[in-house]
Amino acid sequence: xxxxxLAYYNVLRNRRxxxxxxxxxxxxxxxxxxxxxxxxxxxxxxxxxxxxAVRGMFIAEIVLYIFTLFFLFYSMSAFxxxxxxxxxxxxxxxxxxxxLNKLIFFETVILGGVSTVTGIAFxxxxxxxxFMIGREIMQLEALPLYVSWQPFVLTIAxxxxxxxxxxxxxxxxxxxxxxxxxxxxxxxxxxxxKSSTVLSYTGLLLLALSYVLASVVTDATVYMMVLIVPPxxxxxxxxxxxxxxxxxxxxxxKNKSIYWNKTRLVSLAESSVKLKDSAQMxxxxxxxSTVAFLTVGTLxxxxxxxxxxxxxxxxxxxxxxxxxxxxxxxxxxxxxxxxENERLAYDLVPLTVKRQTSSFTGNDVDIVSASDxxxxxxxxxxxxxxxxxxQALFIPYSKESLDILADSQVxxxxxxxxxxxxxxxxxxxxxxxxxxxxxxxxxxxxxxxxAVDEPLMGYAAGQSTFTYYxxxxxxxxxxxxxxxxxxxxxEEALESEDFSGLNFFFExxxxxxxxxxxxxxxxxxxxxxxxxxxxxxxxxxxxxKLYTGLExxxxxxxxxxxxxxxxxxxxxxxxxxxxxxxxxxxTLALLHSAFAFISLQVVWDEFAQLSILVEMALxxxxxxxxxxLYFFLIRWxxxxxxxxx
Amino acid sequence: MMSLVKVDEVTxxxxxxxxxRALNQLSFNVENGEFLAVMGPSGSGKTTLLNLISTIDxxxxxxxxxxxxxxxxxxxxxxxxxxxxxxxxVFQDFNLLQMLTVEENxxxxxxxxxxxxxxxxxxxxxxxxxxxxRSILHxxxxxxxxxxxxxxxxxxxxxxxxxxILADEPTGNLDSKASKDVLELLSKVSKEQHTTTIMxxxxxxxxxxxxxxxxxxxxxxxxxxxxDDRRQTFYQRILNVLSLLGGSVNDLTATRLL
Numbered sequence: 001x002x003x004x005x006l007a008y009y010n011v012l013r014n015r016r017x018x019x020x021x022x023x024x025x026x027x028x029x030x031x032x033x034x035x036x037x038x039x040x041x042x043x044x045x046x047x048x049x050x051x052x053a054v055r056g057m058f059i060a061e062i063v064l065y066i067f068t069l070f071f072l073f074y075s076m077s078a079f080x081x082x083x084x085x086x087x088x089x090x091x092x093x094x095x096x097x098x099x100l101n102k103l104i105f106f107e108t109v110i111l112g113g114v115s116t117v118t119g120i121a122f123x124x125x126x127x128x129x130x131f132m133i134g135r136e137i138m139q140l141e142a143l144p145l146y147v148s149w150q151p152f153v154l155t156i157a158x159x160x161x162x163x164x165x166x167x168x169x170x171x172x173x174x175x176x177x178x179x180x181x182x183x184x185x186x187x188x189x190x191x192x193x194k195s196s197t198v199l200s201y202t203g204l205l206l207l208a209l210s211y212v213l214a215s216v217v218t219d220a221t222v223y224m225m226v227l228i229v230p231p232x233x234x235x236x237x238x239x240x241x242x243x244x245x246x247x248x249x250x251x252x253x254k255n256k257s258i259y260w261n262k263t264r265l266v267s268l269a270e271s272s273v274k275l276k277d278s279a280q281m282x283x284x285x286x287x288x289s290t291v292a293f294l295t296v297g298t299l300x301x302x303x304x305x306x307x308x309x310x311x312x313x314x315x316x317x318x319x320x321x322x323x324x325x326x327x328x329x330x331x332x333x334x335x336x337x338x339x340e341n342e343r344l345a346y347d348l349v350p351l352t353v354k355r356q357t358s359s360f361t362g363n364d365v366d367i368v369s370a371s372d373x374x375x376x377x378x379x380x381x382x383x384x385x386x387x388x389x390x391q392a393l394f395i396p397y398s399k400e401s402l403d404i405l406a407d408s409q410v411x412x413x414x415x416x417x418x419x420x421x422x423x424x425x426x427x428x429x430x431x432x433x434x435x436x437x438x439x440x441x442x443x444x445x446x447x448x449x450x451a452v453d454e455p456l457m458g459y460a461a462g463q464s465t466f467t468y469y470x471x472x473x474x475x476x477x478x479x480x481x482x483x484x485x486x487x488x489x490x491e492e493a494l495e496s497e498d499f500s501g502l503n504f505f506f507e508x509x510x511x512x513x514x515x516x517x518x519x520x521x522x523x524x525x526x527x528x529x530x531x532x533x534x535x536x537x538x539x540x541x542x543x544x545k546l547y548t549g550l551e552x553x554x555x556x557x558x559x560x561x562x563x564x565x566x567x568x569x570x571x572x573x574x575x576x577x578x579x580x581x582x583x584x585x586x587t588l589a590l591l592h593s594a595f596a597f598i599s600l601q602v603v604w605d606e607f608a609q610l611s612i613l614v615e616m617a618l619x620x621x622x623x624x625x626x627x628x629l630y631f632f633l634i635r636w637x638x639x640x641x642x643x644x645x
Numbered sequence: 646m647m648s649l650v651k652v653d654e655v656t657x658x659x660x661x662x663x664x665x666r667a668l669n670q671l672s673f674n675v676e677n678g679e680f681l682a683v684m685g686p687s688g689s690g691k692t693t694l695l696n697l698i699s700t701i702d703x704x705x706x707x708x709x710x711x712x713x714x715x716x717x718x719x720x721x722x723x724x725x726x727x728x729x730x731x732x733x734x735v736f737q738d739f740n741l742l743q744m745l746t747v748e749e750n751x752x753x754x755x756x757x758x759x760x761x762x763x764x765x766x767x768x769x770x771x772x773x774x775x776x777x778x779r780s781i782l783h784x785x786x787x788x789x790x791x792x793x794x795x796x797x798x799x800x801x802x803x804x805x806x807x808x809x810i811l812a813d814e815p816t817g818n819l820d821s822k823a824s825k826d827v828l829e830l831l832s833k834v835s836k837e838q839h840t841t842t843i844m845x846x847x848x849x850x851x852x853x854x855x856x857x858x859x860x861x862x863x864x865x866x867x868x869x870x871x872x873d874d875r876r877q878t879f880y881q882r883i884l885n886v887l888s889l890l891g892g893s894v895n896d897l898t899a900t901r902l903l
Binding site for chain 1: 699722728732740744753785801
């Protein structure tokens with residue numbers, strides 16, 4: 001038997017304690033590899049969505065790399081710490097530090113090698129599946145499987161470097177000088193838990209403070225809070241697990257009539273020891289879970305934005321022609337031709353829009369005639385309007401403007417043409433997207449519209465009028481390619497901020513919607529995978545902690561059985577011990593996320609008025625369900641192990 | 646006869662909240678091939694003494710020489726080599742490596758020294774035969790009885806033919822039958838191989854298998870008696886000293902809770 005064999009046996013025969021760690025590493029390698037397969041895909045180069053995909057996945061890979069480094073570091077140090085007695089025996093028997101380092105190096109190489117190879121194998125096997133998802137999201141014709149050396153080399157290089165870095169660091173964890181300490185092993189720190197009262201209160205206060213701050217954020221303070229609250233909450237969480245929780249437990253224990261009650265004595269005393277021992281692990285699991293929830297939750301909240309898109313963009317295509325546009329007819333003919341080629345039904349309603357200054361606000365107003373407006377309303381299936389002469393209706397620009405405008409009563413005069421108007425109602429439907437018409441837009445009686453004959457102050461006669469071509473297309477999501485030429489001209493002008501010579505505006509909401517939807521789905525897809533790696537890692541920490549304590553727990557239970565504890569009582573004790581391990585960090589992470597989402601809601605309110613409550617509930621509910629399943633799985637195995645003796 | 650171990654004026658003080666003098670100017674010699682038992686009440690410094698001789702603890706003053714070498718002057722690496730070649734250990738809780746089989750546990754000290762595989766295999770086979778471990782060679786430590794585990798640990802302590810075997814309560818976790826086997830084995834090995842053995846024990850029966858019993862109390866030398874041909878009378882004499890020693894006799898049979 002050589003050192004290499006010894007390392008091999010160590011890993012192979014300890015495989016149960018490595019199981020969750022292995023699962024998390026393999027999954028991390030797999031996700032990394034799948035992203036690499038996307039990144040190096042020969043077809044993923046051209047359009048903006050694919051650039052987004054490649055960039056997003058590249059960033060995700062960096063995040064994964066850093067996280068895996070941390071994950072390995074923490075796991076390895078926990079493994080080595082738990083095995084200190086074993087190392088003590090080896091050193092006692094005369095193993096040199098150099099040989100011990102070699103042993104650990106071999107073990108890490110085996111673990112790393114097997115995880116990387118397995119991860120890549122699974123990754124390659126599932127690439128086709130992930131490509132199918134990617135193809136659906138990016139709506140590509142095809143995203144064929146390909147074989148290239150690059151993803152393999154990138155993944156192997158990344159994880160080989162990770163494992164080597166970790167080996168070099170982890171070797172230094174073992175202090176061979178104090179052989180006696182090593183021999184006494186892992187559980188020697190079962191002291192009565194002492195906690196500082198001041199720090200306990202500080203922890204609780206910090207948490208309360210960050211929750212309060214997170215729930216009272218406003219538009220103005222949100223950016224400052226983003227800087228303040230997370231560090232506060234992190235510190236609070238740390239103190240909570242290292243001090244506050246023991247403080248609370250000790251307070252509970254002081255009440256003997258509660259504490260010395262049936263199985264509570266054992267389970268509480270046990271919990272104290274375990275919580276103390278696991279404080280750092282709980283802290284890390286809480287933070288990692290919170291980050292995972294927030295990632296997925298935030299990305300999921302983006303998708304709720306797409307849900308509102310249609311309501312604020314009911315038009316299929318929008319073409320606006322300004323003064324001096326010689327190609328107006330040509331463009332419109334081109335667009336209708338393209339729609340016919342695509343076999344898409346449409347209604348085209350041209351609206352003449354006049355601009356005037358309102359005496360009430362002193363701002364510009366866009367004015368549409370009732371007959372133009374009604375033609376569009378009918379096409380969209382909305383109610384027509386019938387303002388009397390001298391009356392007008394507001395045209396809402398967003399959902400929330402409906403409420404504001406409904407309460408407004410305005411007496412105004414269109415100053416240039418001296419047309420007096422009384423505006424006392426709002427049209428109840430959104431028709432024009434926010435940036436295509438002025439915020440101040442009204443519908444007037446045809447006679448009043450005709451009476452507007454003077455141009456807007458400072459403009460020539462033709463310049464204060466434009467034509468708004470509104471296309472109603474029932475199958476509005478299918479318009480992807482229509483007007484691509486016009487869209488690119490507009491886009492170029494927007495990018496270069498040079499609008500001279502551009503006498504028209506074109507927008508394809510269907511295409512935009514597709515882009516939004518795809519890119520958010522893509523980000524969600526990338527984020528969910530990363531979050532899954534995070535959660536698996538957090539789960540593996542808990543699993544490992546349980547596993548290292550198993551032998552000790554088994555002895556303890558044996559003793560309890562001997563003292564006359566029934567199976568039912570044992571079950572209760574097991575539950576009382578496992579439930580906090582699984583759900584204490586979880587609950588705290590959920591709380592953290594819930595309050596973070598309250599802040600996020602404020603941010604969203606600022607520019608897109610929408611509720612992310614449903615998405616959040618789904619995300620957090622889904623994660624909780626997964627955690628409950630994981631709990632029952634582990635509980636089942638744990639009890640089986642306990643009763644094995 | 647030559648002294649293999651020389652313990653000279655050894656003092657060990659544990660600094661801490663309460664300074665504790667575990668050993669106080671203790672001196673004795675162990676002859677080559679001798680089987681020595683060290684007895685004393687709980688807290689008398691037996692285990693500290695063993696740890697000092699094992700080189701895993703550092704003494705405060707005095708000197709310990711093993712085969713003429715002072716381990717305190719060796720560096721980390723030399724110490725490891727010294728333990729590996731000169732010392733063999735037997736512990737109360739066996740300290741077998743759980744993920745290795747009995748055979749692998751036996752061979753472990755040899756593998757550290759890169760001995761040719763054939764020789765290793767031969768030695769394991771010899772050892773297994775002598776210790777009656779052949780039937781369990783491929784079992785793991787959690788599948789064998791306490792007596793078998795301790796025999797394995799003794800095998801592991803002997804396989805590299807060390808000059809000195811250190812045993813810390815080797816029968817502490819064993820029933821009387823297994824204890825008897827283990828003690829007869831240690832005694833036999835000591836006679837046949839001329840191996841020097843120092844055994845710390847609570848148990849007067851265990852001590853009665855030795856050539857000499859050294860009693861310490863509160864870290865100081867208290868008494869010593871030499872064995873005679875009849876184990877039974879030796880046992881009686883040990884009991885006599887123990888009653889003088891004043892340590893509660895309950896110590897002797899104290900069974901510990903898990």
